[in-house]
Amino acid sequence: MADDATTARDYRETVFLPDTPFPMRAGLPKKEPEILEGWAALSPKGLYGAIRSRRQADKAPLYVLHDGPPYANGAIHIGHALNKTLKDFVVRSRFALGYDVDYVPGWDCHGLPIEWKIEEKFRSQGRRKDEVPAEEFRRECRAYAGMWIEAQKTEFQRLGVLGDWWNRYATMDFSSEATIVAEFHKFLASGQLYRGSKPVMWSPVERTALADAEIEYHDHVSPTIWVKFPVVRDQKNTLGGAEIARKIIEEHGRGGPAPAPQEIAAANSLVGRASIVIWTTTPWTIPANRAIAFNPQVEYGLYRIDELEPTEGGVHWSSEGDLLILARKLAPEVFKNARVARWTELEILPAERIQSLECEHPLAQLTKDLKYKYDKVVELLPGDHVTDDAGTGFVHTAPGHGTDDYLIWLKTGHRDIPETVDADGAYYDHVPLFGGLKVLETEGKKVGKFGDANNKVIEALKEAGNLLARGRIEHSYPHSWRSKAPVIFRNTPQWFIRMDHAVDALGGKTLREVAVQSLADTAFHPEAGRNRIGAMVETRPDWLISRQRNWGTPLAMYVDKATGHPLNDPEVNARILDAIREGGADAWFTRPDSEFLGHHDPAQYEKITDILDVWFDSGCTHAFTIEGREDSHWPADLYLEGSDQHRGWFQSSLLEGSGTRGRAPYKAVLTHGFTMDENGEKMSKSKGNTIEPQAITKESGAEILRLWAAMVDYSEDQRIGKTILATTTDAYRKLRNTMRYLLGALAGFTEEERVTDYADFPPLEKYILHRLWELDGQVKAAYEAYRFSDVIRPLIEFCQGDLSALYFDVRRDSLYCDRPDALKRRAYRTVLDEVFNRLTIWLAPLASFTMEEAWVTRFPEAGPVALRVIPERVDAWRNDAEAARWAKVETVTSVVMGALEVERREKRIGSALEAAPVVHVADPELLTAFEGLDAAEVFRTSAATLVAGDAGAFRIEDVKGVSVDPNKAEGKKCARSWRILPEVGTDPRYPELSLRDADAVAYWDATHG
Known part of the structure; x- marks a missing residue:
């Protein structure tokens, strides 16, 4: 009867096959919006509000992530997506760890990029910026920023990012602007604020000062010149003893009359005979020269040009017999550039001799008969910043156009800082020879290009006979990170916060000292960030906080015209703050001074109309976002941004908090790298290598982007592209298949079926429970340390290895074919239930959409998976002996699988169930590992026999002492x-x-x- 196909029973209906509505194909672009709609309906603040309510009811500990504000200007890019997704990982993982999490997203709204967009809008209407009333201009800026806040908010929410979007913050909110001004007033009251005239990074194109954080460096080709500064005074000239004097005596001839002492002195003097040579890449700064810097530790020599190289046309800018003073190490390179064929070192000049010299300006002779002259004496000043690595060993010093130049000028007692270039990047009219010439073009098609100044200065040096050589060099040059145009150092009055001024408000410490201590008290992820920001803080100059623009928070204060001191009247400040809270920053610019000054005479005070650096704005966000709220706390537990914010938001927040509260507004700082294309190149629209998060979401779903962010090492620069996303999609598919199998295998599982006594679990179940115990510790530790790849990667390996390749495969026969009340099947489903419960909450912070879909598929009435907390670790599941056993079992199994693969390939068997291998095991420990196991089930064969020894036909080179006879099954x-x-x-x-x-x-x- 059994052989009669027509009468044999169809047993398929008796097989307990997995059953689940959870689809194999995710359809994420369609499914994710449905999930988002469900989350939004959970509470007035959606899923985020529902979780916070649950945690607060449970009196959970509070955790605060403070959002670094993105700029409200344009659609989000892949860097935004990575940043906000990482923040969502933090929020969701802290919820899963049992915290109540405060996270309020925010936006930076002031500054140049928005100003530029509005300027473009008005230009398209035929209106120049200066023709538009300032109030109208700022109103347009506010509307533009508001539009992009709403657009970006929608894009961030589409990525599944949880937060209090309903109470988002913005630096342009009236309340925010009032708080920013209040924070500014704290620096005013403490004495840390001052107005100084010093060279700052200036953008002529944008007509404003820029802070270091607003500068980026790009390769740029600059003209280079070697310039002679004639010596006009030699204070250390001595009689005799100098090599040059000896040579003069010899030239009188042997036996002739000896030269007179005054002749020797004249010969030894460098006045009118020698020139000091400098090298610079900014010829336009020569008119601002006031000194030459040298290093006493560098060796200098006096050189005579003996012979010039032949040149085309016979043009040279030096002559045979010229005497030049150079660093000895650099002299050969200088002469090479000056096309000097032969020279003689006449004398080594000690440092005291160098310092005794004075020079005239190289353009002095051209201006003798002009109203404005280059008639200042050029001093020699010692400075440690001078090296003999490049150039001439001397540094042209223009105090109005360089930090080192400025500092060395002040150090020697000088206070007059020359002003040579105006806000538009042109020489002032009083600059001899060059008044009105442009250093940088600010209008027309050449905007951002260097103007005629460099060439005109070089031509004038030629005419004066003081150009030694010229060339070109490609080097890294500062540019505005907004306009991408070159910037210049320019002397201009600005407002600064002192870094090294001890104040009572800081307990007698300086802002730098407090900031350095704050960094020591801060945790960094990765730790390398500590040194990076620390080095910046330890060496940074005073904090430049003023800008000459319209769209921003004002330095709302008055300055006494007679004394130059800011007015620090609490009543005046209170009226200013009230007005800004009511009408925003516009109130400062539009309301009459008398409304603020009260009994003070407006005629005696200057109203400051500069705006605050936008980094000061964002550095204050802690003060109006987390401080003072009942459901938050100060300082924040974490700030999380890209590594460029060591010089930006991290640092401005550090200085603001340290200067007003004596510490940083954060306990920990996490940084991530930049996102590059698949080849490791920076993304650029012009290159066509950008990856847009919107496109990924539309084509594949936000889950793929989230999984990519979870898998990369965010602490370094990471890559993304089609190939990488394909790999990510493959990893996602395997995770999804695991969840689908679990849901199908657990169909109909009830508490009555659960195995409750650990002793009743078979060895394989005990091993899987041990792995859950092991992973529980790893996952929690990784989430605590923000190591998200150390969550996702081990869990993917667990799903692919321990589950799919081992557990699911070994127990498939038991699941399908054992009777439902069989202990092994019940144990299997019990462990699958534990696996499902843990995987869904472990992965929920990262693969949020899929874990929600899986959880709700099984428990539609239980509420979102994100409401759950990761279960307590079950220490009773730890079983090191079982883990060691299965490592040995897998070693033997690998040889059996190898043997069966050969049999299938040779078509001697169709499937493993046609085999009954005899496995020879020489190692007693490996053999003992199979005690209590069904070897056939482990090998997925119909039968199997293990014997001691090593006489089998098949073996694997990497596994010694195990061999297999792959016999066919009988029966x-x-x-x-x-x-x-x-x-x-x-x-x-x-x-x-x-x-x-x-x-x-x-x-x-x-x-x-």
């Missing part, structure tokens, strides 16, 4: 489980089945009668 094939066993047919009720399957079908028949 009949079970019509239900397909195992080939001698016992098939011995149960007369079901002659086509094995005894186990016959018992299971009998159970099925009894319960489905």
